[in-house]
Amino acid sequence: MKVKNIVENLVWESLNGVLETKPEACKCDKCRADMAAFALNHLPPKYVVTDMGETIARAGSLDNKVRIAVLVALTEAVELVSARPRHEGKLL
Numbered sequence: 001m002k003v004k005n006i007v008e009n010l011v012w013e014s015l016n017g018v019l020e021t022k023p024e025a026c027k028c029d030k031c032r033a034d035m036a037a038f039a040l041n042h043l044p045p046k047y048v049v050t051d052m053g054e055t056i057a058r059a060g061s062l063d064n065k066v067r068i069a070v071l072v073a074l075t076e077a078v079e080l081v082s083a084r085p086r087h088e089g090k091l092l
């Protein structure tokens with residue numbers, strides 16, 4: 001069995017939509033990973049173990065509060081990473 005954070009799935013699924021609203025943001029793999037990591041560090045995790053657990057938890061993750069929290073964290077992450085990308089070895 002594998003333990004999985006379904007908030008991570010939601011962050012990755014939502015990232016493209018947030019990036020579409022920020023055309024000036026870098027969309028390279030490194031920046032996208034930094035954006036996801038920043039957002040995940042500011043969101044509470046939701047772990048599941050079984051496929052059934054994931055299905056039930058994903059249904060709960062569709063709650064507007066969770067979606068809004070993910071979008072807020074991602075928007076902040078996109079702005080921060082775009083302002084200070086690590087392409088030249090800079091740290092956030």
